[in-house]
Amino acid sequence: MDEVRQSAYRATANTIIKKLERRNMTGHHCATAAEAVELALELVPHDASVTWGGSVTFGESGVKAALANAGCRMIDRAAATTPEEQEEMWRNQVSADWFFMSTNAITVDGELVNIDGNANRLSLLLHGPKHVCVIAGMNKVVADVESGIKRIRTVSCPLNAARLHTNTPCELTGVCAECHAKGCMCCQEVITRHSRHNDRIHVILVGEQLGF
Numbered sequence: 360m361d362e363v364r365q366s367a368y369r370a371t372a373n374t375i376i377k378k379l380e381r382r383n384m385t386g387h388h389c390a391t392a393a394e395a396v397e398l399a400l401e402l403v404p405h406d407a408s409v410t411w412g413g414s415v416t417f418g419e420s421g422v423k424a425a426l427a428n429a430g431c432r433m434i435d436r437a438a439a440t441t442p443e444e445q446e447e448m449w450r451n452q453v454s455a456d457w458f459f460m461s462t463n464a465i466t467v468d469g470e471l472v473n474i475d476g477n478a479n480r481l482s483l484l485l486h487g488p489k490h491v492c493v494i495a496g497m498n499k500v501v502a503d504v505e506s507g508i509k510r511i512r513t514v515s516c517p518l519n520a521a522r523l524h525t526n527t528p529c530e531l532t533g534v535c536a537e538c539h540a541k542g543c544m545c546c547q548e549v550i551t552r553h554s555r556h557n558d559r560i561h562v563i564l565v566g567e568q569l570g571f
């Protein structure tokens with residue numbers, strides 16, 4: 360069964376990689392998270408500065424630990440405790456060599472579909488770090504943008520709400536109510552359909568279930 364699943368994932372990933380190329384983004388396929396770790400260690404120079412945003416996948420895949428062990432300068436937003444430290448941390452994040460994130464969804468046509476509350480994660484995708492690496496399990500693949508938004512509302516948000524205790528309807532009932540709550544995670548909806556900058560956005564599609 361695993362062989363069947365991997366064969367299907369490989370075929371889908373190869374199709375998406377071609378679509379990403381047209382969008383000036385570089386796609387990669389790794390059958391496992393262990394392969395994604397090896398690829399990340401090849402892509403990222405070991406003296407690079409590395410930061411990340413709101414990604415379960417970055418830790419779960421093992422990529423974060425591997426880059427830290429390799430000697431990369433890890434810029435951890437969570438380490439800032441005062442407003443001054445947070446401001447300094449933000450400046451370091453914006454000028455980082457590599458920014459790692461997952462994506463809430465990716466379409467078979469290669470569009471990245473994401474939502475954000477504070478938008479610090481998405482602002483770093485849009486502008487700032489020299490390179491962005493999106494690591495996405497094949498569970499994030501959807502047919503189109505509309506399906507991506509549906510996935511976010513029905514899968515990503517209830518799980519992230521339970522993780523972060525947002526006190527939003529999707530935490531309390533498990534169902535989206537198109538809220539305007541204080542802890543709303545859907546303040547911005549961002550579709551990345553093209554990258555203007557060569558070699559900036561890499562997408563690693565992993566043949567496993569990763570993140571939400």
Ligand code: SF4
Nearest residue numbers: 516529535538544545
């Ligand atoms: S709009 Fe509100 S209720 Fe709906 S998924 Fe987003 S945060 Fe949850």
